[in-house]
Structures are given as C-alpha cells and as structure tokens.
Amino acid sequence: MAAELTPDQTAERLCELSTEVRAAVLLDAAGAPAAVHGVPKEDERELAELARGLFDAVDRAHRDLPGGPPEQVEVQVDAGVVYASRTPRWTLAAVARRTALSSLTLMDLRAVLAELEDGRPIRRSQAAGERTAAAAASEEAAASESPVPELGQDP
Amino acid sequence: MKEKRKGPIGIAADLAQGFSATMRRMQREREPRLLVYDETGYARLVQPNGRGYESLLESAEEMVALVAQAEDDA
Numbered sequence: 001m002a003a004e005l006t007p008d009q010t011a012e013r014l015c016e017l018s019t020e021v022r023a024a025v026l027l028d029a030a031g032a033p034a035a036v037h038g039v040p041k042e043d044e045r046e047l048a049e050l051a052r053g054l055f056d057a058v059d060r061a062h063r064d065l066p067g068g069p070p071e072q073v074e075v076q077v078d079a080g081v082v083y084a085s086r087t088p089r090w091t092l093a094a095v096a097r098r099t100a101l102s103s104l105t106l107m108d109l110r111a112v113l114a115e116l117e118d119g120r121p122i123r124r125s126q127a128a129g130e131r132t133a134a135a136a137a138s139e140e141a142a143a144s145e146s147p148v149p150e151l152g153q154d155p
Numbered sequence: 156m157k158e159k160r161k162g163p164i165g166i167a168a169d170l171a172q173g174f175s176a177t178m179r180r181m182q183r184e185r186e187p188r189l190l191v192y193d194e195t196g197y198a199r200l201v202q203p204n205g206r207g208y209e210s211l212l213e214s215a216e217e218m219v220a221l222v223a224q225a226e227d228d229a
Contacts, residue, residue, distance in 0.1 A: 038225070
C-alpha cells in the first residue's frame with residue numbers, strides 16, 4: 001500500500017501529478033505555509049503570503065454568492081495561471097503554465113487535497129509500455145483500468 | 156445573406172478579415188481572466204469592474220512573476 005500523503009509532501013505531489021504546474025504552496029487553516037515547492041527557500045514565504053491573499057480577496061468580495069463562499073479560484077494572467085482550491089482545513093495554490101487545462105488542473109488540486117484529507121491515494125493508470133511481466137495485460141486488468149484518477153477506491 | 160466578394164479584392168478582403176479575427180482572438184486570450192467556483196463547481200467570471208478584481212489580479216501576477224524569476228535564476 002502506498003504511504004499516506006503528509007502535508008509537507010503535498011506541494012511536491014501536485015507538481016509531480018500535473019506537468020503544467022510550476023510551483024505549489026499548501027497553507028493550513030490559519031494561513032501558515034505547510035509546504036512549498038517550485039521556488040527557492042528565500043521566496044517560499046512570499047509565495048505563501050500571496051497565495052493567502054488570493055482567498056482573502058475572494059472572501060472580501062464574494063462571500064455572499066448564492067452557492068456559498070468560493071472553493072476554487074482561477075486567475076489567468078499574461079505569463080501564467082494561478083489556481084487555488086481549499087477545504088476547511090487546507091488551501092492549495094498552484095502556479096501553472098498558460099497552456100494548462102483549467103478543468104484538469106483544478107481536478108488535480110482537488111484530488112491531492114482529497115488524498116491529504118482522507119488518506120486515499122490517487123489511483124493512476126499505467127501506460128501499457130510501463131507494465132511489468134507480473135502485471136501482464138489481461139481482460140480483467142484492462143476492465144479495472146480507468147483513464148482518469150479515481151478517488152475513493154482501495155489501491 | 157451577405158454576398159461573397161469575388162476576385163483579387165475579395166480574396167484580399169477575406170485575408171484581412173481572417174487576420175483581424177486572429178489578432179482579436181490573440182488579444183482576448185492575453186487578457187486577464189478571473190473565475191471563482193463554488194462548491195458545486197459552478198464558475199462565475201469576475202468582471203474587471205467587479206469587487207476584488209484588482210487585488211486578485213495583483214496577487215496572481217506577483218505569484219507568476221515570482222515563479223518565473225525563480226525559474227530564470229535556476
């Protein structure tokens with residue numbers, strides 16, 4: 001069984017999962033940085049401050065939306081895109097390339113947060129070429145494979 | 156229905172139209188775009204004159220610049 005994801009591994013995990021993500025930061029419920037990946041040590045605090053500022057701005061402006069306070073934010077600027085997603089306990093923000101697909105990147109953010117919160121690892125399918133002899137293709141194995149990461153399944 | 160222009164002037168006009176449409180599209184793609192999603196995944200576009208637009212944009216631009224700087228230095 002895969003090791004449980006810890007907060008300090010989360011930012012790196014997102015960068016690993018989503019190739020378009022250049023940097024990521026995880027904040028705890030108090031807004032303190034729990035993990036930063038993709039920037040040098042001296043810039044980590046600044047990136048975390050800016051990420052916290054995103055939801056501060058959202059909450060000041062959009063708290064009274066009919067669907068409740070926003071849970072995710074996407075800001076496209078000239079040189080890249082910033083995505084952020086939050087749960088009551090954690091906020092995960094990412095800086096991605098402009099070519100990133102919003103729905104996929106936001107799904108990755110949610111999947112990593114779910115893995116952190118519930119301890120359910122993201123199930124990733126393997127390319128046929130990566131398979132070992134022990135995991136030889138069979139109809140049964142193929143039927144169990146899914147092209148998208150699935151949550152809520154035992155590995 | 157709009158009558159299609161024929162001949163070299165028509166071709167030049169079509170090319171100019173295509174070019175200007177491409178330029179407009181590129182311009183639109185470069186413009187900042189802010190979206191907020193509620194818990195059901197419903198997206199709302201934050202308009203440039205909307206509340207919080209400026210501060211959100213400022214934070215995001217600084218984040219992107221910080222990461223770009225880090226990549227340049229690496």
